[in-house]
Amino acid sequence: MATNTSQSRTARYGEEFKSFLSETWLGYALILPAVILLAAIIFYPTLRGVQMAFLEVSLLQPGQEELVGLENFAEMVNDAVFRTALWQTVLLTALAVSIQYLLGMALALVLKEKLPGMRIFRSLSMVSWVLPIIVMVILFRFMVQNGFGPANIVLDALGLETTYWFGDPEMAFPLIVLMHVWRNVPFYAIALMAAMNSIPETQYEAARLDGAGALQRFRHVTLPQISYVSMIMIVLHVIFTFNNFEIVYLSTGGGPLGNTEVLATYVYKTAFETYALGYAASMGVVMLVLMLVFTTVYVKLEDMD
Amino acid sequence: MATETDAVDGRTESANTVSRFDRWLDEETSPRRALAVYAVLGVFMLFLLLPVVYMVLATFTNRSFLYSSALIPSLSDLTLANYVNVLSTGAFQRYFVNSTIIASATTVLTLTVGTLAGYSLSRFEYPGRDSLLLAFLGTQMLPYVLILIPFFLLMFTLGLINSHLGIIIAHSVIATPLAIWLLKGYFDDIPESLDEAAKMDGCSQLDILVRVVLPLSLPGLAVAGFYTFTISWNDFLLVSVLSQTGATRTLPFGLQLFQSQNQVAWHLVLTAATITMIPVIVLFAAVQQWVVKGLASGGMKGA
16 A cells, blocks of 8 residues: 555656656757757857957958957057947947937827827837838938939028038938937837836826926836836847948948948948958957947946836 | 718717817817827927828829929829839849748748747746847847858858848848747736646647647737848848849849949839838738737836
8 A cells, every 4th residue: 555655656756757857858849949040140150250350361261260369459449440430339329329219208208198090190100110221221312312302402492501411521420310210219109108108197196196297297207117118228229229230331331431430331341341351350349348238237227226 | 861871970970079089188188288299299200201201202203303303293293104114124023022032931930930939938947948038139239240250151151142041041040039039928928827728628738839829829920920021021231241143132122223333213213112111011000009019018028
């Protein structure tokens, strides 16, 4: 009798252990395809890219590599184009993300109003976020064509100066910022609106009873409760803007006079136009490290709040 | 008789709308506030939509209007010639077919891989699960231009340059982390009691995925599918590196067919751009309610 019980207990444990094993293995098996794909196509190239940063390699003879230690990184210090591109990338990211956030917040505040037609407006506002970057760039380039671009036609009618603004050394950079803003404001707006809508109305009532005005209610009720979504949106867009290649490359190619050159375009040109893979990779590593530091610090700061 | 009833119905309906509108204003907002909201909204819509609307309008006008300094076309300026011209260009047709094949295959591959991985992360406990999730999300931080160099060499070694397969794999990998994240969010929302009930009925884990979890996650699949399709359809950078010839190029390159070094046929370029954006806009219209909702819940929670 006793042996029988202990036997059945062992059997039960055995069964549980087996089912635990099979569950675990099934879990691993299901995630395996994703892991293999990402390991081969993202993690391997990233590690190889980091390794390349310490080598001298040419795209023309990828087989011939020479270990040069930190030489590539030392080269950056004396590279005026790199310094300009770094500064312009930081400036572009800071300007674009802060303007996006402010405008996105403003749009979120109107979109969350419960008025007729709002659902249509919410969807319509997303159009600029959905269309391909190349289409956006073509659209902006068309609008600022000299003579027949609609923006210049309006400027001309107002008696203002007209030119192909992407070719203007002073205006090209602001136009790049404008494109980043135009594209991403709707995404901020919808995300922030959703966060605002999830705040219970009773909290506003309570604040009102305490005599808080509209601005105070926004400051003390709304802002703290959208801070998590705000953080996600800001981190995402800092990364997106900092790493973005297509918007600059397709609109100005970094010109005129290098005034819109950013790190992404400079790395691309260094690799695929001057074939200096090692140097390009080392600049890519600098980009990666900067983003890692930014994300870590930002998330830590947010956690402390 | 019938018309009279219709008219009456129509009147009550519009009266209903008006009274509903009144009630809205009474409850939530004053008319002055509503007016202010619509005014601000109007400015935003002009800023966000006017350029796109104007571009679409311009594609239906003739060349001489487009290159003139007039803003509003007259009726005699309207034409479909640009569309006929662009759509009958052989290379453009090929790019359209390429885009369709690549984006569809990418979507199927990504949703398959993403569903399995998302299900694994949502329903199984095993060592390393959280680090895997973090690693997937971490990929979003990597600068593409850094990955691109070894990636190009890798694809070259594998013989995947100038092939549809190479581009499909590349796009899938870019889209997979986001798809996993989204799908995991949707799977997490399905109560595990349903799994238990299915298990009682003798379903295996995979049966549960196919018969219980997936049917309840259709909005999630739609949103993840939309994101993936759009990432693939809109991509320029990866295709530019992986396609050295026209045989595997996609629509974002179709716009280049109508411009040369120093001359741009704007009427055709804008038309090609409009045709390029139509599929993603239509897809977005189909899934927008879930995208907007997903941004609120599925995409934003977690962590």
